[in-house]
Amino acid sequence: MSDTPMIQVRVWRGTEEGELRAYEVPRRPSQTVLDVVTYIQRELDETLSYRFACRVGMCGSCAMNVNGVARWTCRTHVDKVLGGAKGPLELAPLRNMPVVKDLVCDMRGFFDKWAKARGYFEPTATRRDDFARVSPESKQRRLAEAGIECIGCGVCYASCDVVTWRPDYLGPAALNRAWTLVNDPRDGAQRARLQAVAGDGGCHACHTHVSCTERCPKGIAPTASIAGLKRATAMAALKGDV
């Protein structure tokens, strides 16, 4: 055991007030950051709180701040963060959300903004209607396709400086979701949605820093979606539709 290389880990303990506490975790091949956190919780300190579910990059639960960068920890290898170094591996809860305890943050505000941006489907058809036919090749379908794989992990939101200095800003995830619905020809709330994402705290507050696009683990470009919303709302405003 004494030959096992160790990682020097520092983990945020506390709520909004707290401190980084040091741990030593044995290094393993193909070890993920989530493996490191799980090791600490199971072997060293069972009072550590963190959140995870699927462990394979589907559920969006395990995002944390890893050495200053928001990442999905289940799909982030320690080697990718540390390279050959022994540490420090510094783990903290995501930015821009209140801390519940340790690595767990309160995502209510984040998801409330999805609702505020009308990031939900508003059906127009009934069960008596035939299936809607949307060609996979249509422009709208392709635009929606580009943003549809979001898992709601909050990495983009935690990486966005506009959210930091303007807490009412809807943020990249909610606006990206709204954009996929703006491009859904089956949806019946287009005008209300454009109304919801325009103006104060909406898509026009985006400064195109591109941090969301840089950090998104799913390779989505919320910046492009927000740019699409800016154009769509500007056209709607000219026509008097918002």
Next chain:
Amino acid sequence: MSVRTETLLWLAQRLSAMLLGVFVLVHLVTILYAMHGGLTAQEILSRTQGNIGWAIFYVLFVLAIAVHAPIGLRNVLTEWLHVRGRAADVLLTTLAVILSVWGLRAVWAVFAQ
């Protein structure tokens, strides 16, 4: 302020920025070109006075500034100083008027015969 007005302000700022990009470039290149062999104030005025084309150019330049700058400052007030609402809008509209009058007065002084 209504969502529509907010959106139109955003659009106005982007469009005025596009114009300003062109105006600033033309302005600077013209100055560099005109100043090449040295130039006096009298020589400048002899070229500008009565020149309708350049007068229109600078009138548009001034108006683009009067649109662009206050909207940008409004965003700065909102985001960095958390100042918003009617008082801020009145202040910035006043700024737009001041910039217009100031600039158009200068255009008049240089281009009027």
